[in-house]
Amino acid sequence: MSRPRFFVDLPLAAGDSLALPAEVEHHALRVLRLRHDAPIVLFNGRGGEYPAALQVGGAAVRALVGAFDPIERESPLRLTLIQALVAADKLDWIVEKAVELGVHRILVVPMQRSVVRLDATRAARRVQHWTDVARAACGQCGRNRVPPVDYLDGIEAALAALPADELRLLLQPSANRPVRLPSAGDRAALMVGPEGGLVEAEVALALHAGFVAVRLGPRVLRTETAGLAALAALQATAGDLAPAAGSVPAPR
Numbered sequence: 001m002s003r004p005r006f007f008v009d010l011p012l013a014a015g016d017s018l019a020l021p022a023e024v025e026h027h028a029l030r031v032l033r034l035r036h037d038a039p040i041v042l043f044n045g046r047g048g049e050y051p052a053a054l055q056v057g058g059a060a061v062r063a064l065v066g067a068f069d070p071i072e073r074e075s076p077l078r079l080t081l082i083q084a085l086v087a088a089d090k091l092d093w094i095v096e097k098a099v100e101l102g103v104h105r106i107l108v109v110p111m112q113r114s115v116v117r118l119d120a121t122r123a124a125r126r127v128q129h130w131t132d133v134a135r136a137a138c139g140q141c142g143r144n145r146v147p148p149v150d151y152l153d154g155i156e157a158a159l160a161a162l163p164a165d166e167l168r169l170l171l172q173p174s175a176n177r178p179v180r181l182p183s184a185g186d187r188a189a190l191m192v193g194p195e196g197g198l199v200e201a202e203v204a205l206a207l208h209a210g211f212v213a214v215r216l217g218p219r220v221l222r223t224e225t226a227g228l229a230a231l232a233a234l235q236a237t238a239g240d241l242a243p244a245a246g247s248v249p250a251p252r
Contacts, residue, residue, distance in 0.1 A: 003051065004032055005041040005142070007135040012042055012050050016065040025061040028054060045135070045146040047072065073142045075102030077239040078187040080166070081227055082158050084194035085110040085118070085151075088126075090224045095130050099137035099147055101231040102240060106130070106149045109158045113196035123151045155202055159209045162189050168211040171230055172203070173220045175213035179230050181238040188234070192227040 006024045020028070028034045036056040042063060043049040051066040081103050083094055091108065098106055108130070110117065118126060130149040138146050152158045162168065167188040169179060181188055191206060198206070207213065216229050235241060 003039045003041045004028065004034065005043065005049070005139040007139050007146070008042050008044055010044060012044055012065055012068075014050065014065055014067045017055065018042075018052075018063045018065055019060045020063055029056070029061065043138070043144045045138070045144070047144055049144050072144055074145060075104070075235060075239045076242075077102065077181070077234060078104040079231060079234060079239075080105045080107065080162065080187075080189040081231065082107045082109055082189055082191040083227055084108075084192060084198075084223060085114040085116050086194055086223055087116055091126075091130070092133050094224050094227060095133045095149060096137045097228050098231060099134050099143065100141045101228060102143075102235055103147055103231060105147055106134075107158050107161065108149065108151045109155055110153065111155060111194050111202060112199045114194045118151070123153075127151050155205060158191075159205070163187070168206075168209065169230075170198075170203070170206050170211040170213045171215065171226050172198075172213040173215055175215040177212065177214045179214040179216055179233055181234060186238060190227060190230055190234075192223055192230075195223055 006028065008018070008021060008024060010018065012018070028040065034040070034054055036054065038054040040052050040054055040063065041049050042052050042065065048068055048070040050068055052063040055062040055064055079102070081098050083091070083106060085091070085108055095106060127149060134149055135146050138144070152161060165187070167181065167186055169188055170191045171179070171193070191211060193202070216226065216233065221229060
């Protein structure tokens, strides 16, 4: 049975007796029903992880931290998901599953057909919430580095935030090219529109900025499905599941 994993936004070191944050304590004791000396794993998003033992008793629940394990479970791809702002439950699902699928970065962007609108205060609260969702997803899937989730106020700001050398893919049902990367280990940005799709001006802006229109197949997918399906396809063909050179025997 695998050890429960918990994100803690604290420095970690072997031999420490660490007081656990309230939310970690609640999840460990009230949700998972862990007991004294239960084996757990702690990570702080800075790489690697620490096995630990839960210490229950006294004023605070603590963890006795073990030796650092430098293991990483990151994708060889550096994929940025540019996701149109959609309803809260859909966006939580997208963030959670994109993290599980190995996304490197998520940019949430309001677009013309986005139904939801956020002012600066609400946007800041949502970013913190999405960050918490990403941390929890890392705890579940084994990642030790938490992908950043940022909110950018418009497609122009999103385009300006992309590195110049990053391959740019725009999901469009009418595109002729299938979604794929030229070779394994590439960097790429993937843009997904809102429920009603991108307007012509947004498509033109993206194409002018170097995006290539691609599609997943003959069916039109919902916004909460499209980006995740594309991430899975890219991981299968050029990322986590791509065969290493020489690893597949030649046919006889």
